[in-house]
Amino acid sequence: MNRIPFEQVHECLARVLRSLGFSDERAQLSARLLAETTCDGVYSHGVNRFARLVAMVRNGSVDSASKPRAVARFGAMQRWDGQRGPGNLNAHAAMAQAIALSREHGIGCVAMANTNHWMRGGTYGWQAADAGVIGICWTNTMPNVPAWEGAEPAIGNNPLVIAVPRTSGHVVLDMAMSQFSYGALESYRSRGELLPVEGGFDAAGKLTRDPGAIENSQRLLPIGFWKGSGLAVMLDLIAATASLGNATNQIANDPLRETGLSQVFIAIDPRTLGESARLEQVAEEVVSSLHRSRPTTEGVRVRYPGENTLRLREENRRLGLPIEDAVWAEICRM
């Protein structure tokens, strides 16, 4: 494991992206979002995912030069075509537009078709909260989870992100609709560990904590069984209908060809309704009520969503981003 300074990682990723046809400005932004993801401790969706992004530019799934464009506008609502551009740049632009709409109308929404994997969804939640507004966004994905009572992957794990701004640390939830991702299953398996809770069904249809058995059956468990399955369906339905883009079942079931995604970005600016100071008090009260709540394990405080992020961000900025030797060597050779 290396510790590489943030700026060095940022520059290195930007250099590779420029070589793939990204303009300098877009290479800088995309590289920054990826480095920040690793810096915030979401290792699966930052630098570790860069090789896959590069492969998808090379195989034509991601068009490095494409920019999203608005195809329809009505009041606080816009429909965009992502034109198969880089997913994180598209999503960042769409959330920026939703934020601008929320300042003008109190609430704003951009529904985007034809885009690519947004990498870490939480990025756009932090983006909204940093702008002082509530952010809600989600994406559909290729079919990678069976629907409830289904035996084969039919719904996406459709990550949902919700962020609420707070001066002493935004509250940010970034969660997929499966209890574990394939990436999580793989890392438990490679460490020889069982999952902490049941994560899917084995080949015999029994709930199991064995990550390998779930990888083999492809029967990942939605959160809350029938409930998370239903929520994944609704998120897909809204994303596909509002954007007029692909639904999950129309997306190629191949991680290197998973393109043409549909996403929704909603921003809400309650400050437009006045009494901003009270907004802050309410958020503070919710967080402190969690901290006051009696924990199951003495000394382990109940945390709010995103609570660990600022600590990891500070630590990784100070010590350098933790990156596996092989991953960093591969990027340096690109």
Add this chain to the structure above:
Amino acid sequence: MNRIPFEQVHECLARVLRSLGFSDERAQLSARLLAETTCDGVYSHGVNRFARLVAMVRNGSVDSASKPRAVARFGAMQRWDGQRGPGNLNAHAAMAQAIALSREHGIGCVAMANTNHWMRGGTYGWQAADAGVIGICWTNTMPNVPAWEGAEPAIGNNPLVIAVPRTSGHVVLDMAMSQFSYGALESYRSRGELLPVEGGFDAAGKLTRDPGAIENSQRLLPIGFWKGSGLAVMLDLIAATASLGNATNQIANDPLRETGLSQVFIAIDPRTLGESARLEQVAEEVVSSLHRSRPTTEGVRVRYPGENTLRLREENRRLGLPIEDAVWAEICRM
């Protein structure tokens, strides 16, 4: 079990509500929403909950004559004070306003403080979908579920409703953030059955399917463990900050005094962006992809959220609403 004709139930509930100070028009609407809930098969939140509503009017938690009022407006966003009026009338009015805002701005939002239990949340999803728009709404509740790693109730089960219109049957999800409600635990226990999946922790902190053990520990499980706990926190945060109302931890932990709730109603009208015919095709495609999906049990089709509702609605309209003898006798005596 009786089968009482819909109109008779409606008239009977309306009569009782008038006697409690509801105007005729408001008594008719509130009674219709309750009868429709039972008619749609959501027995826990319709006629069976009427006695609790009456008790809360009588103990002053619900003010039968109070109407909600807008306290701030900005573009597509409004903040309302529910003035402790009847929860279903308040919610119905707030969703109607969100729908009107979505027609004018593409998307609209009403955040309402100081309201009461909305009874069946799905009601306002069906309301939006019947109006041809996407509906998203949620409520906070009193603390009735421990946060993840917490030992005592600290978060609400905060039901979330999402509805997408579809000509051949709307898709409507209505789900709380706990895997089971206290009402569900009670009915499994009274039938002497185990829960179909683990629903909480026993006194020793072990996951269990024993409903009585969970009632005793008060440690209901959030859907997806840490994930549903996080989602409940976010829904509470948005509802309380946007409405400037109570957060869960400020709401009395007593089912008969659970008042001053905060709720959010969002409507999205993608038809404002044109191409309405394609919207319908996309929704149809998602539903049929679920129906085509291979089921775990031969002959049991994978269903979409709300799929059973229209069948139950038709059956209960035709045969009469199924109501327990004691429940109906109590209402007739009121």
